[in-house]
Structures are given as structure tokens and as C-alpha cells.
Amino acid sequence: xxxxxxxxxxxxxxxxxxxHWEKEGLFRPERDDAEPFTIVNPxxxxxxxxxxxxALDNTLQDILIRHQRLLxxxxxxxxxxxxxxxxxxxxxxxxLMETQQKRTDFTREEFVEKVWQWKEExxxxxxxxxxxxxxxxxxxxxxxxxxxxxxxxxTKVFVDLYNDGLIYRDKRLVNWDPGLKTAISDLEVENSExxxxxxxxxxxxxxxxxxxxxxxxxxxxxxADMAVAVHPSDExxxxxxxxxxxxxITGRLVPVIxxxxxxxxxxxxxxxxxxxxxxxxxxxxxRAGFKPTDMLNMLDADAAVYQTADGLIxxxxxxxxxFEARKRVVEMIDDTGLLEQVEDRVIVTPYxxxxxxxxxxxxTDQWYVDAEKLAQAPIKxxxxxxxxxxxxxxEKTFFNWMENIQPWCVSRxxxxxxxxxxWYGIKKEMLDPATADAFEGSTxxxxxxxxxxxxxxxxxxxYEVSADDVLIADTVDEALxxxxxxxxxxxxxxxPDVLDTWFSSGLWPFATLGWPEETDDLKRHYPNSxxxxxxxxxxxxxARMMMQGMHFMGEVPWHTLYLHGLVRAADGxxxxxxxxxxxxxxxxxxxxxxxxxRFFMAAMESQGRDIKMxxxxxxxxxxxxxxxxxxxxxxxSNGIGASETLEAPAAEKPVNRWIIAETIQTIQQLDIALAxxxxxxxxxxIYHFVWDRFCDWYLELIKxxxxxxxxxxxxxxxxxxxxxxxxxxxxxxxxxxxxxxDRPDYPLITARWPIADARSMDEDAAKEIDWLxxxxxxVRAARSExxxxxxxxxxxxxxxxxxxxRLVLSRDTAALSRLAxxxxxxxxxPPEGSMIQVVVDEATYYLPLxxxxxxxxxxxxxxxxxxxxxxxxxxxxxxxxxxxxxxxAKPEAVEKAKADHAxxxxxxxxxxxxxxxxx
RNA sequence: GGGCGCGUAGCUCAGCGGGAGAGCACUGCCUUCACACGGCAGGGGUCGCUGGUUCAAUCCCAGCCGCGCCCACCA
Numbered sequence: 001x002x003x004x005x006x007x008x009x010x011x012x013x014x015x016x017x018x019x020h021w022e023k024e025g026l027f028r029p030e031r032d033d034a035e036p037f038t039i040v041n042p043x044x045x046x047x048x049x050x051x052x053x054x055a056l057d058n059t060l061q062d063i064l065i066r067h068q069r070l071l072x073x074x075x076x077x078x079x080x081x082x083x084x085x086x087x088x089x090x091x092x093x094x095x096l097m098e099t100q101q102k103r104t105d106f107t108r109e110e111f112v113e114k115v116w117q118w119k120e121e122x123x124x125x126x127x128x129x130x131x132x133x134x135x136x137x138x139x140x141x142x143x144x145x146x147x148x149x150x151x152x153x154x155t156k157v158f159v160d161l162y163n164d165g166l167i168y169r170d171k172r173l174v175n176w177d178p179g180l181k182t183a184i185s186d187l188e189v190e191n192s193e194x195x196x197x198x199x200x201x202x203x204x205x206x207x208x209x210x211x212x213x214x215x216x217x218x219x220x221x222x223x224a225d226m227a228v229a230v231h232p233s234d235e236x237x238x239x240x241x242x243x244x245x246x247x248x249i250t251g252r253l254v255p256v257i258x259x260x261x262x263x264x265x266x267x268x269x270x271x272x273x274x275x276x277x278x279x280x281x282x283x284x285x286x287r288a289g290f291k292p293t294d295m296l297n298m299l300d301a302d303a304a305v306y307q308t309a310d311g312l313i314x315x316x317x318x319x320x321x322x323f324e325a326r327k328r329v330v331e332m333i334d335d336t337g338l339l340e341q342v343e344d345r346v347i348v349t350p351y352x353x354x355x356x357x358x359x360x361x362x363x364t365d366q367w368y369v370d371a372e373k374l375a376q377a378p379i380k381x382x383x384x385x386x387x388x389x390x391x392x393x394x395e396k397t398f399f400n401w402m403e404n405i406q407p408w409c410v411s412r413x414x415x416x417x418x419x420x421x422x423w424y425g426i427k428k429e430m431l432d433p434a435t436a437d438a439f440e441g442s443t444x445x446x447x448x449x450x451x452x453x454x455x456x457x458x459x460x461x462x463y464e465v466s467a468d469d470v471l472i473a474d475t476v477d478e479a480l481x482x483x484x485x486x487x488x489x490x491x492x493x494x495x496p497d498v499l500d501t502w503f504s505s506g507l508w509p510f511a512t513l514g515w516p517e518e519t520d521d522l523k524r525h526y527p528n529s530x531x532x533x534x535x536x537x538x539x540x541x542x543a544r545m546m547m548q549g550m551h552f553m554g555e556v557p558w559h560t561l562y563l564h565g566l567v568r569a570a571d572g573x574x575x576x577x578x579x580x581x582x583x584x585x586x587x588x589x590x591x592x593x594x595x596x597x598r599f600f601m602a603a604m605e606s607q608g609r610d611i612k613m614x615x616x617x618x619x620x621x622x623x624x625x626x627x628x629x630x631x632x633x634x635x636x637s638n639g640i641g642a643s644e645t646l647e648a649p650a651a652e653k654p655v656n657r658w659i660i661a662e663t664i665q666t667i668q669q670l671d672i673a674l675a676x677x678x679x680x681x682x683x684x685x686i687y688h689f690v691w692d693r694f695c696d697w698y699l700e701l702i703k704x705x706x707x708x709x710x711x712x713x714x715x716x717x718x719x720x721x722x723x724x725x726x727x728x729x730x731x732x733x734x735x736x737x738x739x740x741x742d743r744p745d746y747p748l749i750t751a752r753w754p755i756a757d758a759r760s761m762d763e764d765a766a767k768e769i770d771w772l773x774x775x776x777x778x779v780r781a782a783r784s785e786x787x788x789x790x791x792x793x794x795x796x797x798x799x800x801x802x803x804x805x806r807l808v809l810s811r812d813t814a815a816l817s818r819l820a821x822x823x824x825x826x827x828x829x830p831p832e833g834s835m836i837q838v839v840v841d842e843a844t845y846y847l848p849l850x851x852x853x854x855x856x857x858x859x860x861x862x863x864x865x866x867x868x869x870x871x872x873x874x875x876x877x878x879x880x881x882x883x884x885x886x887x888x889a890k891p892e893a894v895e896k897a898k899a900d901h902a903x904x905x906x907x908x909x910x911x912x913x914x915x916x917x918x919x
Numbered sequence: 920g921g922g923c924g925c926g927u928a929g930c931u932c933a934g935c936g937g938g939a940g941a942g943c944a945c946u947g948c949c950u951u952c953a954c955a956c957g958g959c960a961g962g963g964g965u966c967g968c969u970g971g972u973u974c975a976a977u978c979c980c981a982g983c984c985g986c987g988c989c990c991a992c993c994a
Contacts, residue, residue: 272994280994400989536989566988570931606932606933608925609932626956627957631953634954680933696958700958780959790949790959
């Protein structure tokens with residue numbers, strides 16, 4: 001047994017214990033016969049480093065996992081990192097930029113190789129940081145979303161979904177990020193309001209019979225206008241419908257059409273229609289009979305002006321950036337006198353969440369997942385309670401999104417990621433390798449397959465059935481030339497795109513367990529027990545896990561979905577790097593220890609609310625750890641050590657019987673709080689037990705009287721504390737566990753969670769000690785208010801005290817002497833003279849005081865106490881004299897009111913008498 | 920335009936049908952033999968406002984006032 005230092009120094013023990021746990025395999029002890037408990041960790045980006053949100057998220061998970069491990073379960077916490085397509089590619093591209101290089105200086109293979117290299121050298125920094133937080137994940141099976149097995153799973157999922165008709169290729173408007181030059185999904189678009197303008201143009205009618213006024217916030221798109229729409233019921237334009245207008249600048253002739261979309265109330269009631277560059281207009285365009293392939297496009301991948309198919313855009317505008325083009329178009333229209341008006345207006349503008357660049361609706365071929373179909377099973381699962389969302393208030397949000405879900409664009413024009421397992425046969429003359437949109441309209445046929453081998457088979461089969469117009473492969477596989485030298489119509493090439501990162505991370509709950517192989521782990525740990533995630537990824541990740549999990553596994557991915565909030569800065573603002581208001585969790589760990597940070601997170605995590613950072617509070621929990629440390633130090637120096645029993649030891653002394661009962665009550669409360677996922681309640685329960693009950697009362701009551709029984713009880717209680725606190729504060733508890741006694745091969749991390757054995761509860765002892773505490777408090781308060789010097793001992797006279805009081809007071813003289821500074825005890829009336837009168841329940845206690853006490857102060861004290869008692873008695877009296885209350889209230893409430901009334905009345909009476917005695 | 924949530928002690932937050940709690944901050948006393956990262960005692964709240972339901976409302980209902988967040992195609 002090593003002596004403990006006076007202050008607890010977290011840094012001195014954390015790394016040591018973590019290394020020990022990991023090395024000994026204690027995060028995943030062999031428990032093949034135990035009930036499984038499984039959590040998958042939301043895989044952090046491989047580029048990521050631990051931020052305060054991770055600290056919250058992972059602390060909560062670790063609390064659950066450690067608790068379940070202590071309960072004896074086969075607790076598995078799956079861990080790994082996410083390849084994070086866009087983020088990782090950006091990191092490596094930035095790195096290249098430092099040496100004036102760019103991605104396209106390399107072949108795709110070379111670049112991807114560089115990313116892997118980066119990943120090996122610098123990726124996964126966060127995994128070390130999670131260790132510093134104390135997270136007990138199963139590192140021995142760490143995964144990566146692009147490791148071999150996972151990639152296999154992703155490919156299978158794509159192929160299967162394709163074969164089930166749940167993935168398809170479609171030409172429509174996507175959210176195009178011109179900064180990253182890739183499509184992104186709806187969820188990756190963030191709308192924000194900016195100050196813009198509303199330009200009103202006059203479009204002259206072709207026949208010269210007038211003009212129609214249209215207004216737009218995006219004037220440059222008029223270069224690709226294909227119609228002007230008015231509402232069918234709009235009488236003003238009745239005669240113009242069907243005529244054509246001649247667009248300024250391009251001179252394109254476009255029809256005036258009717259469509260419900262046009263709002264007669266807005267502007268002139270006529271709206272320009274640009275199907276290739278606006279989501280509404282796309283729909284209007286389709287209704288008006290335009291096919292997507294015919295819709296005009298006027299922007300390239302960089303969002304610079306691009307010549308439309310009809311070649312009508314003046315050369316001077318070609319190649320100009322969209323925002324510059326906006327100015328030029330307005331100027332040009334103004335020059336022709338067709339600019340009618342410019343209004344200031346707040347415009348909702350879409351930005352890419354990664355690039356922070358304005359998103360462009362752009363007409364491309366992309367892969368889409370039929371999310372609507374996949375959403376049905378998850379909706380039902382939440383509806384019928386198979387998946388419980390905690391807190392429940394998120395259900396509505398979940399349903400609202402799931403029930404209105406849009407096709408999910410899953411293809412990304414990136415190099416880093418899971419490459420889409422689709423191959424195209426393309427006619428040679430259509431192939432233009434120089435441009436990104438080379439495949440535009442050139443696809444002859446698509447083959448979706450898991451491997452080149454599969455492609456070969458499919459191609460051969462296809463060749464057999466329709467030899468005339470098929471391909472000869474030359475890129476993927478030489479064997480495809482089996483198809484013959486067949487006039488050289490086509491080449492085969494693999495889809496250059498990769499999948500949305502969330503497409504793969506959605507498989508996390510089962511692909512990490514070995515799927516598609518039917519492994520034992522998969523059978524045992526799917527469905528997972530619970531998922532902990534921030535509400536910010538409810539749609540991104542949680543919902544997708546449900547869709548993919550239920551489709552491929554036929555079962556929900558987990559039974560409970562716990563959503564926590566955001567950790568905000570102290571002023572309530574969202575933390576962000578750009579605002580510079582982030583708090584580094586590792587800095588907090590350095591300063592206060594991982595245990596303190598973890599306890600803070602747990603204590604602040606009430607369901608449903610964001611957490612505001614409060615460093616003072618972290619400090620407070622550091623103090624708590626020190627408090628526990630010192631309590632253990634006290635125990636150690638008094639021969640109190642590791643308990644030898646799991647059950648509470650037998651005890652005679654009331655104080656020991658009392659603390660055993662208190663401990664068991666704490667276990668019960670903790671069990672309930674943890675079962676309810678009330679992290680705050682759990683943390684507060686153990687906090688107050690340790691500090692208020694164990695340290696402030698129990699240890700004080702036993703000081704100076706520590707016999708064998710007390711040693712074994714105190715040792716047992718401290719052990720239970722260490723176990724109960726371990727999920728929250730793993731480091732300090734493990735250290736104390738080892739220091740409190742020799743327990744080789746029995747580390748705390750795999751100890752036994754205490755059993756709330758109610759048989760050890762003792763009501764009589766509780767009554768006695770509770771009364772004692774109350775009495776000590778009253779005496780202390782009286783002494784303090786009358787400024788009796790702390791060291792002065794006073795004799796105590798109790799002429800009319802009830803039996804319980806006499807018993808307790810005469811037994812616990814040592815404790816009384818220490819805690820209330822009581823000298824001698826006499827069961828009789830006090831001598832004449834000045835004294836303090838203390839009223840506890842129905843009795844008065846007298847403490848004569850040498851010299852003169854401050855009579856006024858004593859009167860004031862008693863008067864105040866009397867006032868309080870009378871007020872309470874009065875209000876209870878009023879309630880009890882209300883027949884309605886006695887009649888209708890619950891009997892318990894009436895009983896309680898009666899008892900309280902009696903007590904308060906007696907107390908008031910005593911206080912009144914005491915006051916009278918003072919004259 | 921829909922949906923969700925919040926407004927309780929100076930601050931940060933629990934409580935959510937029987938008469939209000941915690942941590943920090945504040946005041947006074949205490950170098951009491953585990954701990955001053957401590958101990959003891961204390962001050963401080965018309966529980967946003969207005970109605971309603973109830974024997975009883977901070978807690979339930981309605982409306983209002985403030986403040987967040989999410990979703991949504993108003994050009």
C-alpha cells in the first residue's frame with residue numbers, strides 16, 4: 001500500500017492506467033457467456049481532432065459501457081474512423097498546395113496513394129485523444145470505413161440496392177458545389193440570409209405588341225431562360241399566353257406559358273423560367289414538356305458562364321464567373337433600357353457546408369438512392385417503439401423529415417472514397433476524355449457489379465444476347481476483348497465518382513461486425529443496444545443507419561437512440577473555429593484531469609438541452625476528485641482498506657448501519673438514473689452521496705472511534721463508491737482502488753457493480769442518525785448565530801427530551817463533542833443564568849453559557865425561528881380546515897399535512913416558551 | 920410558412936400537481952489531527968406575463984411577450 005499524496009494529480013496517473021487497461025485487454029474481457037451490450041462509436045473523421053462535442057458524446061458512451069462492463073455484460077464498444085471523403089481530400093490538397101502542386105498534377109491512382117500515405121502518417125490523431133479522455137473502446141478491432149472488409153460491404157450494398165431498384169441514375173438538378181466541384185446532398189446545403197437585390201426586367205414580346213415584366217434575384221440565369229410563366233388564372237396575361245418573348249442579350253425566343261407556380265401576388269405575376277438552374281423552374285419546365293436533356297445549361301463546373309446548346313450567349317460573356325456575369329448581364333439589360341427597377345431584398349442563399357461557397361443547382365447525371373422506400377421501415381420502427389428515441393421530443397422531427405424525404409444523391413465527384421461499382425459502355429465517338437462532363441448523354445449502358453470479374457460476366461452475357469451494338473472493353477479487363485473486335489464501337493470504363501461518405505458510415509452498426517459474412521460478432525451484437533449521437537447528425541447518420549440497417553439486416557440497428565445537444569461557449573454561442581471561441585477539451589484535461597471533464601459532461605447532460613461551457617464547474621469536479629482522494633487518504637491512515645466482501649458487512653453500530661442503508665439507497669437511485677439515461681441525475685446522486693453523506697457526516701461521525709466493525713464497513717462503503725463512480729471518473733477511482741488494498745488481477749474496471757440489497761437497510765439506525773444530524777445542525781446554527789467561539793464547549797441539559805434523543809445523545813458523546821462542541825450531558829433542568837435554547841422537534845435543549853450572551857441576538861434568532869414555524873403551521877392549518885382538501889386530496893397528502901402540522905405546532909409552542917423565558 | 924425547445928437565486932442549470940433545489944459567486948466564522956481544490960453557518964427567488972382547469976399549479980391547458988434551433992422552392 002502506497003501512501004497517497006495530499007493533492008490528487010490526474011496527470012500522474014491517467015496515462016499509466018489507460019496503457020495498463022489497454023495492454024491487459026480489459027476493455028473487452030472474454031465473456032462469451034455473458035449477455036452482450038453493444039455501442040458503436042460514431043466514427044470520427046480520420047482528419048479530426050477531439051473537440052468538445054466529441055468529449056461529451058464519448059463520455060456518455062463510456063459511462064454506459066463501463067457501467068455495463070461492471071454489471072458483468074459482454075460490453076463491446078466498436079471504434080474506428082471515417083475516411084471522410086471531402087474533408088480528407090481537402091486536407092491533402094491543401095498540403096499539396098504548400099508545394100504549389102494540385103490534385104490534377106497527379107493521376108487519380110497517385111493522388112489516392114498520397115491520401116493513404118497521409119492517413120498512415122497523420123490520420124487518426126483523434127484516436128489517441130479519445131484515449132486521453134479515458135474511453136474504453138475495443139481498439140483491438142479498430143475499423144476504418146475504407147478498410148478492405150468495409151469496402152466490400154459498401155460495394156455489396158450498392159450492387160444490391162441497384163438490383164433491388166433502390167439506386168438509380170438520373171439526370172436532374174443537383175446541389176452543385178462549384179468550390180469542391182462535386183454534387184452534394186440536400187443535407188449538406190446550409191441556407192443563410194444575405195442582402196441581395198430583386199431585379200425587374202422587361203421582356204419584349206416577339207411580335208412587338210408589348211412587353212412582359214419579370215423579376216429575379218439571379219439575373220445571370222436569364223441567359224438560359226426557356227420560358228416565362230404566368231398563373232393560369234391571371235387575367236392580366238390572358239392574351240399574351242402562347243406568344244413568344246424575345247430575350248434580351250441572347251435574343252432567344254421563349255414562350256409565355258401558364259403554370260401554378262407563378263404567384264400573381266408577387267412582382268408582376270410573371271416569372272422567368274430557367275429549368276437548368278432553378279429547382280422550381282426545373283419542375284415547371286418538365287410540366288411544360290421540356291426533357292431534362294433539352295434543358296439549357298449556361299454554367300460550367302466552376303460556375304463560370306458556359307455556352308448554351310443553342311449558342312446564343314455572346315462570346316464576351318463566356319468563361320466569366322457567375323457573380324461577375326450577374327453584374328454584366330444587369331448592365332447589358334440596363335443598356336438596352338429594359339431594366340425596370342432594382343429592389344433591395346433579403347435572399348435565402350444556399351451554401352455548401354464544407355466549402356462555404358454558394359451552391360448552384362446544376363443539371364447532371366448522378367446516382368440517387370430511393371430514400372422514400374427505405375424510410376418506410378424506420379418510420380414504422382419508431383412508430384411502434386422498436387426504436388425508442390430519447391428524448392421523445394425528437395420523434396416529431398424524425399417523422400417530419402422521414403415522411404418528406406427526397407431522393408438521396410449519393411455520387412460525389414471526388415477521388416477519395418468508395419468508388420462507385422458501375423461501368424459504362426460508351427461509344428467511342430462520344431468519348432471526350434478532356435472534359436468532366438464527357439459522359440453527358442453518351443451512356444449506352446450501365447453495368448453495376450462488385451468486381452471486374454462480374455463486369456466481364458455481365459458484358460459477355462450481354463454480348464450474347466445483343467451482339468450487334470455492344471462494346472469491346474479495353475480498359476478494365478483484357479478478357480472483355482472476348483467480345484471480339486466487333487467494329488470498335490465502344491470502350492468500357494468505370495464510373496469515376498465516389499460515394500457520399502454517409503452512404504458508407506450508414507453501414508457502421510453491422511459492417512463493423514463482419515457483414516456481409518455471417519460472423520458470430522454480427523449475430524451477437526446486432527442490433528446494437530443503444531446509439532448515442534448529437535442531434536445534429538440525426539438525419540445525416542442516424543436515419544441512414546436505420547434505413548440501411550433495416551434493409552440489409554432486416555432489424556433495427558439499435559433499440560434506443562439517445563440524442564444529446566451541443567456544447568456551447570460560455571456565452572451561449574455555438575463554438576466554431578472561425579469565431580475563435582472553441583474550448584479545447586485536451587486543455588481542460590491538462591488543467592483539471594480527464595475525470596473532472598467527464599464528470600462535468602455527465603452532470604450537465606440533462607435530456608434535451610444544449611450544454612453551456614462552464615469552466616468553473618469543471619474546476620468544481622476536479623475539487624470533487626480531490627475530495628474523494630483525501631477521504632481515501634483518511635481511510636488509509638485509519639486502517640480502512642479494501643473490503644473483503646461484496647455484500648455489506650454485518651454491523652451493530654447505528655452509524656455503520658446507517659451508512660450501509662444510505663449506500664444502498666444511492667445504488668438504487670443510481671441504477672434508476674442510469675436505466676433512464678439521466679446522466680445528470682446519476683452524476684448528482686453519486687456526487688452528493690460521496691460529499692454530503694460519506695465525507696461530511698459518516699467520516700466525521702466515526703473519527704476517533706474506528707473499531708474493527710467500522711473499518712470493515714467504511715472499507716465496504718468506499719469500495720462501493722469507487723465502483724459506482726468509476727464509469728464517471730475512471731482514473732481516480734482505479735488509482736484509489738489499487739491503493740486501498742492488494743487486489744491483484746482484480747482491477748476496478750472489471751469489478752462488480754454493487755447490488756442494491758434492501759435487506760441491509762435499517763430504518764431504526766436511519767432514524768437515530770438522521771435525528772443526530774438534525775440536532776447537531778441546530779446546535780451549530782445557534783452557536784454560529786450567537787457568535788460562540790468555535791472552540792468553546794457547552795454543557796447540554798435535556799430535562800424533557802424524548803427517548804430517542806436521550807439514547808442518541810448519551811451514546812454518541814464523542815461525536816457530539818467533536819461536531820457540536822458539547823461538553824457534559826445532564827438529563828435535568830439547567831441552572832439559572834444565561835443560556836442558548838435549542839428546539840428540536842418537540843423538545844427544548846439548554847446550553848448554559850458562561851458570561852453574558854447577546855440577549856437581543858438570541859431573541860431575534862428564536863423569534864425568526866418561531867415566525868417560520870408559525871407560518872408553516874398556519875398554512876397547514878388553513879389547508880386542513882378546508883373540507884374540500886380533506887375530502888378530495890389523496891389520503892397520503894392529508895396524512896402528511898396532519899403530521900407536519902402537529903410537528904410545526906409543537907415546535908412553535910416550544911419556541912414561544914423559550915422566548916418567554918428570555919423575558 | 921410549418922415543427923421543436925427555452926424563459927426558476929447574481930451566473931449556469933435541475934425540478935414539472937401538495938407549496939422551491941444544486942454548483943459557482945456572495946457574507947460571517949474557522950490554520951478542528953483527510954482535504955483551504957477544505958469545514959461550519961448564512962443571505963438571496965411575486966418559478967416571463969395574463970387567464971383557465973383543480974381542494975391545490977413553478978409544474979397541466981389557452982393566449983401573449985421575449986430568446987434559440989430545425990425544416991420549407993416564394994421567383
